[in-house]
Amino acid sequence: MERRVSARKVAHRRRIAGSLIAPGALGLAALLATPWSNPGSPATTATALTAAASDACYDMVSIAVAGRGDTPREGNRMLVAPDGTRLPASYSSDYSSPWIDEVVNAPQQSVGGGSYAAVYIEYPANMNSYEDAVNAGVDNTETVMRSIHASCPDTKFSIVGYSEGADVARRVAMEVGNQDGQDGSYDILDPAAVVGVVILADAGRNLGGGPFPGSENEFRNPDGFHLAYQSGQAGTSGRGALPGTSGSFGALDGKVASFCSEGDLTCSAPENIALLQLAINVGRQLNVDSLQKDGLTPATGQDLAVVLGQVALAAFVDIQSQDNWMQSDETFLDVLVKVSDPAYKLDAAAAQTDTSAGPISSNQAVDLVYLPAKVRNEIIGFIADNQNTIQVAMSDPYQQTLGEGTGHHFDYWRDANAAGGKPLTSAQYAAAWLTHLAQEAEKGEARAAAAEPSTAKLAAASTKETEASQVAPTTDSAKKAQLASNPVGTTTTTSSSPTPTTTVATTTSPEPPTVVEVAAEPATSAPQAVAETADTSTTAAEPTATTASESPTTTTPVVTTTTVPPAAG
Known part of the structure; x- marks a missing residue:
């Protein structure tokens, strides 16, 4: 019964x-x-x-x-x-x-x-x-x-x-x-x-x-x-x-x-939702309860700004720690997704950089040669890494996943x-x-x-x-x-x-x-x-x-x- x-x-x-x-x-x-x-x-x-x-x-x-x-x-x-x-x-x-x-x-x-x-x-x-x-x-x-x-x-x-x-x-x-x-x-x-x-x-x-x-x-x-x-x-x-x-x-x-x-x-x-993956990683570090309750306020906005600032800083440090990043296929968006993961840890030794003034090094000069190709790869990589981003965003992911x-x-x-x-x-x-x-x-x-x-x-x-x-x-x-x-x-x-x-x-x-x-x-x-x-x-x-x-x-x-x-x- x-x-x-x-x-x-x-x-x-x-x-x-x-x-x-x-x-x-x-x-x-x-x-x-x-x-x-x-x-x-x-x-x-x-x-x-x-x-x-x-x-x-x-x-x-x-x-x-x-x-x-x-x-x-x-x-x-x-x-x-x-x-x-x-x-x-x-x-x-x-x-x-x-x-x-x-x-x-x-x-x-x-x-x-x-x-x-x-x-x-x-x-x-x-x-x-x-x-x-x-x-x-x-x-x-x-x-x-x-x-x-x-x-x-x-x-x-x-x-x-x-x-x-x-x-x-x-x-x-x-x-x-x-x-x-x-x-x-x-x-x-x-x-x-x-x-x-x-x-x-x-x-x-x-x-x-x-x-x-x-x-x-x-x-x-x-x-x-x-x-x-x-x-x-x-x-x-x-x-x-x-x-x-x-x-x-x-x-x-x-x-x-x-x-x-x-x-x-x-x-x-x-796969290929890099922007959404970046958003997810950032969201894991935000006070979503406060954002949900109060909306975007000075306090929640500061919380968001701090997290985004930390991600951006970590991205530049990660890139600077790699000798041949300009020659690699890794895009800046790839780096952002990587460093925004709360589990990401940068090797402290690798993060040490030489800040002393001096003439441009030979490696830095070589990197300039790769700049046009790097820009092209950034554009191509961004498109490839986000083939499904618009599709997911337009499908109302909240309703699809959590709708009553x-x-x-x-x-x-x-x-x-x-x-x-x-x-x-x-x-x-x-x-x-x-x-x-x-x-x-x-x-x-x-x-x-x-x-x-x-x-x-x-x-x-x-x-x-x-x-x-x-x-x-x-x-x-x-x-x-x-x-x-x-x-x-x-x-x-x-x-x-x-x-x-x-x-x-x-x-x-x-x-x-x-x-x-x-x-x-x-x-x-x-x-x-x-x-x-x-x-x-x-x-x-x-x-x-x-x-x-x-x-x-x-x-x-x-x-x-x-x-x-x-x-x-």
Whole structure:
């Protein structure tokens, strides 16, 4: 029976969907002052922290990093380390993301109590500036993983990110997978402890890459999971809007699902859009939140001028550090795109220049000979590097990517195409894979038996909510029953599986099972299509994981989807 989504949630989703900004649209929007609605800052409440100890380790923990504004804040229950240090994360029972709950909560009903948990990473999740927010997300994610791994060395991890959080997830996965570890020690944790990474809207995706980089069949499935994502070898065109963040996952190759929808310009940007790429790189360093809220003011104008000045200065220094730049094919626009990337670092030694007065050198004299050819190459290169710039700019990239009801940035919850050989949405497939990984962790890895119980504890920081949000503790079974009767943002659809489940944000962790209200509405909310397909992800996962572990041939579950009517204005 189909369950209706409340009018309040639908209205909330309409407000929020239009305000979510993904990195692919940042620069162009910042420079052209595209009008976006401003998401309200999450509300906070006065808090009083109390320790609530948990004596068990999990077989698997999913680390979830959501998008803009969709993150735990003060007022949510936060984890604390065994030494009492507050950790920047909340259990999925204490914070709910309408976007990726469906993925990270799917394994809950398919493994034993206390075997699996999902936590959401707290990070700025804003555009002030984008690069600073993502770097903070990377640091917080690695801090949480280190702390859990130190207390529970046998716990396995998955990492899940969407939108701005997808950039965080990619960078963390690359850093984990490419650690040196020659002496058997790792700065973050052993890459073998990470069993899966899900990146929804991968802004660092390589040109024409398949959804499972490094796997035996990068277009079909990650290694070790035999359910096919799609038939054939079809890949999404283009590449991620942040090519400077791309690269190998090292030891995690084959364990990564990098999803990208055709038309989502955050991950399927065409080639030869150099001016837009320059705008994107600049936008990553701007205070887009202020620009969005206040428009072009003296403060935001100064912010823009400072960034542009830094880029121009870096470009001239880079050119000056090259002895034969005038003879090269590199154009000035190429240099601007290169040095505007926040990750760009100029060799300090190469940047040293001789400022003493003197006659023109022989090399400088030779460069003058190449000036006419260089000017010609600049013109030709500018045209070639921007063959698709006008086409993209005229296609309304914001509406194409982030438009309410139509934006391809939200396709991952509605991109199933059974007739085309893709029976599950990307979110459903990710949920099925995580369920399989959680079941494998439960079967194959004995939970760490700590010699000293205190070394195997993660505490939960309990916050004192407002009177309206306080709920008395209940038993695990009562909590499950209560949440199952009132799932968050889900509706029921039919499936061929005999045991449908929901993806509610429940957990069987040993922490006190207090139901905690989320302190604020997140600034992102799942599209209606999420609600229509949420149950099918877990339903598909259950037979998938069991069958896949026994035989390489798997019967693909048939999912019946429900068409979502377009949202009213």
